[in-house]
Amino acid sequence: MYPSKKIILLTLIVFFYVTLISHGKEKNNLFSKVFNESEAKCVKVYGGTLGTEHGYAAGMIISPDGHIITALGMFLSSKKLRVVLNTGDVFYAKVIRRDRALQVALLKIAFKTPNYFNLKNSVVAKPSEWALAIGNPFKVADGKEKLSLNLGVVTMITKLEVKRRAQDVIYNAEAILIDSITGNPGSQGGALVTINGNVLGMIGKVLEYKGTNTRINYAVPGKLLQDFFDGKIKKANNKLTVYIGIQLFSISGRKAPAFIDRVDIGSPAFLSGLKKDDLIVSIGDIKIATCLDYDKAIKELSKGVKVQVLIRRKDNFYKLSLVPSEIKIEEEEEDEDFD
Structure with a gap:
């Protein structure tokens, strides 16, 4: 019609x-x-x-x-x-x-x-x-x-x-x-x-x-x-973060690029295909330029909810799906305000 x-x-x-x-x-x-x-x-x-x-x-x-x-x-x-x-x-x-x-x-x-x-x-x-x-x-x-x-x-x-x-x-x-x-x-x-x-x-x-x-x-x-x-x-939602099972190479400080130093065997990161020396470029909608960016992005994730992680591995970029697991308690820092 x-x-x-x-x-x-x-x-x-x-x-x-x-x-x-x-x-x-x-x-x-x-x-x-x-x-x-x-x-x-x-x-x-x-x-x-x-x-x-x-x-x-x-x-x-x-x-x-x-x-x-x-x-x-x-x-x-x-x-x-x-x-x-x-x-x-x-x-x-x-x-x-x-x-x-x-x-x-x-x-x-x-x-x-x-x-x-x-x-x-x-x-x-x-x-x-x-x-x-x-x-x-x-x-x-x-x-x-x-x-x-x-x-x-x-x-x-x-x-x-x-x-x-x-x-x-x-x-x-x-x-x-x-x-x-x-x-x-x-x-x-x-x-x-x-x-x-x-x-x-x-x-x-x-x-x-x-x-x-x-x-x-x-x-x-x-x-x-x-x-x-x-x-x-x-x-109502603060002090909540999640576990994905990676440790960043941050010997140069938290403002260094977010290169993965270790992936826990059997962790959500391991199951998603993340590897040592991968550079994390973004998590969901959040661009990751430093380890500090990574810390903040992790606090935006929720247990059991799939998120896309964009990484650079050598000269190639890959999108991997990751599902965070158990929730841990951690103090949440709010972004700084203007004076």
């Missing part, structure tokens, strides 16, 4: 209408005021790239002191992580905190941001209500160019069982599913708001549904983002 000409025409009109809004060509319409106000509280985030990993995302300003929330990704490991405000001003950013369960990260820039989303005022999404998704798919906007707007409908609020390529991704929390195309590189970290401008949540990273191997358009609810910002989720 094919859609009628009326449905096709209506779809094209809505698409064209929303495109005009996002490019500022239509000033007096239903969504332009909400879009302009919300877009001013969003940012573009640029970091490093590795292989097929995209080095960019969107972000939401969530405090007057330069705090920004975005989606997890390897680009956050860049030493030159940058945030671009809607004015075109560029600032270096620091990663303050990560949460693998929600796939989110908290950044901070050394700049006052009086125009921000107050997550305490976020509202609970309701199925069938309209939602505006603001992001930067495929990095179409640069500098002070406006981000893109997608108009969609909330379909349901549910828990997800998702994966990212061959790697399972933990998401043991509620998610807002949206009938809107947001599962594209660059959209993640953007804002999801109601047509009245109330915050619903943050657009999630590109994920796939295990059942159909299709990408999911979803957002992390505002209440969970607020809990993460307040440190409540981190406090």
Whole structure:
């Protein structure tokens, strides 16, 4: 059964209408005021790239002191992580905190941001209500160019069982599913708001549904983002790390490259195929440049959840799947904040 000409025409009109809004060509319409106000509280985030990993995302300003929330990704490991405000001003950013369960990260820039989303005022999404998704798919906007707007409908609020390529991704929390195309590189970290401008949540990273191997358009609810910002989720999960069974060659200090010095026989690392003298390049979405990076990445893993490890062995690169085992207790260090 094919859609009628009326449905096709209506779809094209809505698409064209929303495109005009996002490019500022239509000033007096239903969504332009909400879009302009919300877009001013969003940012573009640029970091490093590795292989097929995209080095960019969107972000939401969530405090007057330069705090920004975005989606997890390897680009956050860049030493030159940058945030671009809607004015075109560029600032270096620091990663303050990560949460693998929600796939989110908290950044901070050394700049006052009086125009921000107050997550305490976020509202609970309701199925069938309209939602505006603001992001930067495929990095179409640069500098002070406006981000893109997608108009969609909330379909349901549910828990997800998702994966990212061959790697399972933990998401043991509620998610807002949206009938809107947001599962594209660059959209993640953007804002999801109601047509009245109330915050619903943050657009999630590109994920796939295990059942159909299709990408999911979803957002992390505002209440969970607020809990993460307040440190409540981190406090519930701290002091946990896992065992994978390798020891790094760190005689030169923890800032040395993460070369493997020893692999425990029968350990998860041994079973995955890791070997002595392998150089660890990344673990999951986290780029590993030093032994310190490795230490932090291990604390993001969870028992029994498969993760991909990218290594360099002589002149070749290999991706290996590893499943961490028993949990050990260890104090967790939080990333340093700005003064």
